[in-house]
Amino acid sequence: MTSLYREPETPGEHVDWGALEFLDVFRIHRSGPVETVALRGLDLRVERGEVIAVLGPSGSGKSTLLQLAAGLDQPSAGEVRALSEPLSRLGERELAEYRARRVAIVFQSRNLWPQLTARENVRLASRFVPGALQADEALAAFDVEKRASVRAGSLSGGEQQRVAIAAAAARRAPLVLADEPTAELDTANERVVLEALWALRDEHGSTVVVVTHSARIASTADRVVHLQDGRVA
Ligand code: ADP
Numbered sequence: 001m002t003s004l005y006r007e008p009e010t011p012g013e014h015v016d017w018g019a020l021e022f023l024d025v026f027r028i029h030r031s032g033p034v035e036t037v038a039l040r041g042l043d044l045r046v047e048r049g050e051v052i053a054v055l056g057p058s059g060s061g062k063s064t065l066l067q068l069a070a071g072l073d074q075p076s077a078g079e080v081r082a083l084s085e086p087l088s089r090l091g092e093r094e095l096a097e098y099r100a101r102r103v104a105i106v107f108q109s110r111n112l113w114p115q116l117t118a119r120e121n122v123r124l125a126s127r128f129v130p131g132a133l134q135a136d137e138a139l140a141a142f143d144v145e146k147r148a149s150v151r152a153g154s155l156s157g158g159e160q161q162r163v164a165i166a167a168a169a170a171r172r173a174p175l176v177l178a179d180e181p182t183a184e185l186d187t188a189n190e191r192v193v194l195e196a197l198w199a200l201r202d203e204h205g206s207t208v209v210v211v212t213h214s215a216r217i218a219s220t221a222d223r224v225v226h227l228q229d230g231r232v233a
């Protein structure tokens with residue numbers, strides 16, 4: 001179980017991480033007598049360096065899928081493998097390390113501390129990552145270096161998302177998970193943010209999973225996965 005936690009390689013190289021895999025995964029929420037089945041036998045394999053878009057109606061289990069992939073939630077049954085390892089086999093410390101160093105999550109909004117500058121946000125996100133990119137370098141890669149000293153709360157929605165993606169790039173996270181990252185953006189910004197996400201794969205070799213409502217976003221991914229009632233349709 002040491003394979004996951006090698007020290008990060010020199011910039012430009014990539015660790016030997018594998019696909020993200022869901023094997024017959026169930027996630028059932030119980031609240032008293034009420035059961036909600038968020039995932040119902042999900043099978044999915046994402047190859048290394050693949051960019052996939054996950055589409056599906058509200059409540060179909062998209063966010064649950066990401067939470068499980070991020071190690072923030074555990075399946076009720078079935079297995080989630082990320083970076084070659086079943087996450088259930090990781091101890092507390094290893095799981096914490098997986099979340100802190102291997103995964104980057106980009107939400108719809110509020111990815112940043114509004115009172116900190118863009119630069120401070122990127123630094124904060126990558127502070128425990130040996131070999132992290134310099135904050136200004138990461139910001140420049142996503143065309144927001146001129147905004148480095150601006151408080152995140154004063155940036156536009158599109159700029160905030162690009163700073164969040166720059167933070168993911170700075171962390172050199174092999175697995176990038178985005179939950180409707182462009183839901184609050186107009187079409188022009190949607191494109192820019194999308195291109196930034198795709199660049200994470202092209203420039204850093206990350207595997208990128210983007211949950212979206214937008215068929216347009218989905219069409220530019222390597223592959224589209226449709227979720228319906230907690231499984232791949
Ligand atoms: P999506 O992101 O596709 O809208 P979610 O993964 O958020 O779907 O949710 C899938 C289903 O699981 C929904 O019916 C939702 O209400 C339910 N659900 C998600 N999280 C919880 C929770 N913590 N407690 C109870 N039900 C939940």
Ligand code: MG
Pocket residue numbers: 062063064179
């Ligand atoms: Mg959701």
